Amino acid sequence: MDGQGVTRRKVLAVLGAGAGGAGAAAGTGSLGALMSVASARASTRVTPAGYTFPGPAPDRMLGLSPPVACTPGTRAQTAGPFYTPGTPRRWNLREPGTTGEPLVFEGIVLTPDCQPVAGAVVDVWHCDERGRYDNEGFRYRGHQFTDAAGAFRFETIRPTRYRGRTAHIHVRVQGETTRLLTTQVYFPDLEAANGRDFIFRDDLVMRLGRAGGGEWRGRFDFVLAPA
Ligand SMILES: [Fe+2]
Numbered sequence: 562m563d564g565q566g567v568t569r570r571k572v573l574a575v576l577g578a579g580a581g582g583a584g585a586a587a588g589t590g591s592l593g594a595l596m597s598v599a600s601a602r603a604s605t606r607v608t609p610a611g612y613t614f615p616g617p618a619p620d621r622m623l624g625l626s627p628p629v630a631c632t633p634g635t636r637a638q639t640a641g642p643f644y645t646p647g648t649p650r651r652w653n654l655r656e657p658g659t660t661g662e663p664l665v666f667e668g669i670v671l672t673p674d675c676q677p678v679a680g681a682v683v684d685v686w687h688c689d690e691r692g693r694y695d696n697e698g699f700r701y702r703g704h705q706f707t708d709a710a711g712a713f714r715f716e717t718i719r720p721t722r723y724r725g726r727t728a729h730i731h732v733r734v735q736g737e738t739t740r741l742l743t744t745q746v747y748f749p750d751l752e753a754a755n756g757r758d759f760i761f762r763d764d765l766v767m768r769l770g771r772a773g774g775g776e777w778r779g780r781f782d783f784v785l786a787p788a
Contacts, residue, residue, distance in 0.1 A: 606737060611646055614737050615706060617679035623667060623712040625780070631675040634784045636764055638744045640731060643694040648684060648702040654717040656700055661690030661718025663776035666746075666767070669711045670734055670783045677711025678785060681736035685715055692723030719748070719777060727754035727761055732783070739785035746781045 606614045655663065666685070670678040684704035688694045695701060701720070707713050720728050728748050735741040747755060747766045755761045767779040 612650075612682050612684075612704060614680055614682065618706040618708045620708050620710070621712070621714065623708070623710070623714055625667065625669050625710070625712050627669055627671065627675060627677065627711075628782055629675070631671045631782075631784045632673045634673055634786045635742055635744055636762060637742055638760060638762070638765070640733070640743045641745075643696055644686060644731065644733075645696065645699065645702055648686070648699050648704050650705060651703045652705050652713075652715055654685075654701050654703050654715055656689070656718075659690060659718055661720075664717050664719045665714060665776055665778045666717055666730060666781075667712065667714035667778070668767075668780050668782045670707050670713065670736065670785060671711055672739070673784055673786065677707070677709070678736040678739060679707055679709045679711055681707045681711065681713075681734055681739070681785070683707060683713045683715075683783075684733040685717075685730055687717070687720035687730045688723055690718055690721055692721045722751075722754050725758070727751055727758040729761075734783045734785060736785055738788055740788050742783060742785050744783075746779075748779070 655661075670681040670683065672678060682704055683706070686694070686702040689701055701717060703715065705713055705715070720730060722728050728751055729745040731743075731745050733741065733743050745760065745765060747761055749766045749769050755766075765781075767781040769777060769779045771777050
């Protein structure tokens with residue numbers, strides 16, 4: 562797998578994640594420091610990954626019903642070593658010729674009292690169908706902004722397990738007035754692999770379905786604490 566080597570670029574990507582690669586956070590290397598940067602930047606309309614908040618995305622008519630209860634906030638998890646800032650703004654991550662199983666990954670971004678967070682950035686990254694991360698380009702990496710209902714949707718593929726990790730999707734989410742949330746989302750139909758993964762948590766499992774042997778559809782709602 563080409564995701565195992567730790568290159569200078571990867572280290573910089575992790576350390577500089579809070580500053581859009583500009584290096585302002587370099588030298589700290591801690592998630593706490595990144596979140597402090599995130600909080601400080603929430604009021605400047607720039608996300609910790611360097612994206613400018615443009616306001617809510619156009620309504621995509623996703624039709625997702627909000628949940629009834631939204632507390633507590635979504636659990637944070639490590640970004641791991643393969644985050645790359647500055648991803649393309651897009652909703653379709655599927656690569657031409659992929660043999661991965663098609664997945665729609667969607668949900669709503671909410672406050673702890675169940676109000677939608679419109680215009681929140683949702684930045685995702687995951688490995689491909691062979692367990693490889695693209696650490697040079699942006700394959701299976703992208704961000705978008707939630708619409709007025711707080712909804713997002715990515716069309717991608719199911720990532721596979723790698724290096725002992727169960728399959729997961731990395732996510733960074735932040736609204737203009739919320740803290741940055743960095744976490745991982747898991748699949749419910751991989752019980753054995755999930756059970757062997759020391760990072761896996763039950764409360765980060767998406768709701769997953771598949772109609773008629775077609776594409777998978779997974780939903781996870783993110784609840785963000787105020788800044
Ligand atoms: Fe990962």
